[in-house]
Amino acid sequence: MLVLTRAKGQKIMIGQDIVLTVVEVNGDQVRLGIDAPSDISVYREEIFQSIKEQNEIAAKSDLTKEQLEVLKMMLKKKVE
């Protein structure tokens, strides 16, 4: 991993069109500004991981007959 030292207000460029700016440093927290093209997605890592895990569980899951019955009942109630 490349490790760089930067001060408040300084920037890092990733390629030609992604720019990270150190906006604020406060104890062990850092605020970063990110400028990137709209087709680049930016995520907080732990949130990305939680969605990825959820998607992986979902892809493996299948509804049992009992669960299907519960869903049917729920939707019926909503209609009534």
Added chain:
Amino acid sequence: MVVRSARLGDFHVEEKDMITFHDGILGFPESKGYAWVHSIEPNLPIECLQCAINEQLTFMIVDPFLFAPEYEFELSEEIKQTLNITSEEQIVIRVILTARSDSNTTLNLRAPLIINVTNNKAVQIILDGPQYQLQYPIGRG
């Protein structure tokens, strides 16, 4: 075309039901094309996304507004551009359903699927805020 599916068996799908995810579904970046199967259970509004290149990869999806009528979010201009959305009628929202081993069924309201039904482009986005539950419970079996 014919799509292979471990869960649904092989089936024919028309071009109009093939969806392309710009970045894939999060965690599955290599799989971009999915067949949209509109009904997998009689009398239940549960749909399926079957990956076109991986027969093992299937997602159950539902219309979130059927289960969570209060659900709402703002679609960013970037997403509209990515999907070439010019009017609201082009947009269909789905969320992924998980049948959990503890017999709960949950919806991922945190990361909805945005589909432009006129060009079949789609993305999974991540919403910010505590009201968007990763595991929104919709019933215990």
